[in-house]
Amino acid sequence: MNEASHAHALTVKNLSVCYRSGWRQQPVTAVDDVSFEIAAGETVGLVGESGSGKSTIVKAVLGLESPSAGKITLNDRDITHTSVRQRRAMVGELRAVFQDPFSSLSPFQTVGQTVTEPLRRQQVSAGRARELAADAVTSVGLHEDALGRYPHQFSGGQRQRIALARALVSDPDVIVMDEPVSALDLSTQAQVLNLLAELRDRRRHAILFVAHDLGVVRFLCQRVIVLYRGMVMESGTAADVTARPKHPYSIALTAAAPVPRPGEQGRRRAVRRAVTVRASAGTVQASDSSEQGSAGCPFAPRCPDASEVCRAQRPLARQLEGRVVACHHAH
Numbered sequence: 001m002n003e004a005s006h007a008h009a010l011t012v013k014n015l016s017v018c019y020r021s022g023w024r025q026q027p028v029t030a031v032d033d034v035s036f037e038i039a040a041g042e043t044v045g046l047v048g049e050s051g052s053g054k055s056t057i058v059k060a061v062l063g064l065e066s067p068s069a070g071k072i073t074l075n076d077r078d079i080t081h082t083s084v085r086q087r088r089a090m091v092g093e094l095r096a097v098f099q100d101p102f103s104s105l106s107p108f109q110t111v112g113q114t115v116t117e118p119l120r121r122q123q124v125s126a127g128r129a130r131e132l133a134a135d136a137v138t139s140v141g142l143h144e145d146a147l148g149r150y151p152h153q154f155s156g157g158q159r160q161r162i163a164l165a166r167a168l169v170s171d172p173d174v175i176v177m178d179e180p181v182s183a184l185d186l187s188t189q190a191q192v193l194n195l196l197a198e199l200r201d202r203r204r205h206a207i208l209f210v211a212h213d214l215g216v217v218r219f220l221c222q223r224v225i226v227l228y229r230g231m232v233m234e235s236g237t238a239a240d241v242t243a244r245p246k247h248p249y250s251i252a253l254t255a256a257a258p259v260p261r262p263g264e265q266g267r268r269r270a271v272r273r274a275v276t277v278r279a280s281a282g283t284v285q286a287s288d289s290s291e292q293g294s295a296g297c298p299f300a301p302r303c304p305d306a307s308e309v310c311r312a313q314r315p316l317a318r319q320l321e322g323r324v325v326a327c328h329h330a331h
């Protein structure tokens, strides 16, 4: 980790990313004017349903997609237009863990080779790299013997731990985690989430954590950003946004999370029904360009509270009880 102390390890400012598919003349705005920052030691969740732009933000941070507008800063350094290759070389500053633990590890390399690979780029000596790799695999709950084995000898959960060890070994300032538990079965998810919570408390990484599931975000993240169609609907502390959401979209997302209490479950079911009825009348595909650039709130076609002003004017983000909400009617 860098010696210098930075106010924010990662800053994303007014980021927009457009895709232009071959056959499609109209560009698709996948991310629209998104801003956030993450300080050392902070875990920030990026949540939203499929197509809301989470992966595109991750790709922009990792240099896999070029922003059409905005600025990305890593430890006060502007990396907006730094190439993927250059970003991959920043092993002490920026690392990533992806969803699929099966395709993210080379089947031809031992775990030791995989985990020490970032250190080789830092020209760390072989002896020191072995020590650091042993520390990294034990810190994710694996035995040191794992270093001499191959990925196919491990389960999905163990492979995700190996991927995590590879991200941790160079002690990066920022780790981007794109749905790191989504591909795992429920009990393995719980184990890996507990491990992530332990690492969060023990180390000082700034973590951008992408998830579909608000429950996962509530468990792990200090702050959360709720995205819909590439725009921030609501952001604030994970406790506030998940327990007392203000934006109708966050309310619908929260309503989709299962709860043990039957009364509460009934109330949430009613919220979900209200949103679903409107969804069938409106356009729900984030990629549909017919809605792109429309003046109103992107959630208006599905929103139970939508009125004329919602269809006519895009709501500005405003402060509301300690969080930021982009909704005309939230109170």
Ligand SMILES: Nc1ncnc2c1ncn2[C@@H]1O[C@H](COP(=O)(O)OP(=O)(O)OP(=O)(O)O)[C@@H](O)[C@H]1O
Pocket: 019, 020, 021, 028, 029, 030, 048, 049, 050, 051, 052, 053, 054, 055, 056, 057, 212, 285, 286, 287, 288
């Ligand atoms: N390569 C691409 N070309 C064109 N459009 C794309 C491309 N990749 C993503 N999109 C569109 O951009 C929007 C955002 O997609 P993105 O994958 O970032 O969402 P997401 O929230 O990560 O979804 P998921 O949870 O399913 O991964 C979607 O409308 C998607 O269809």
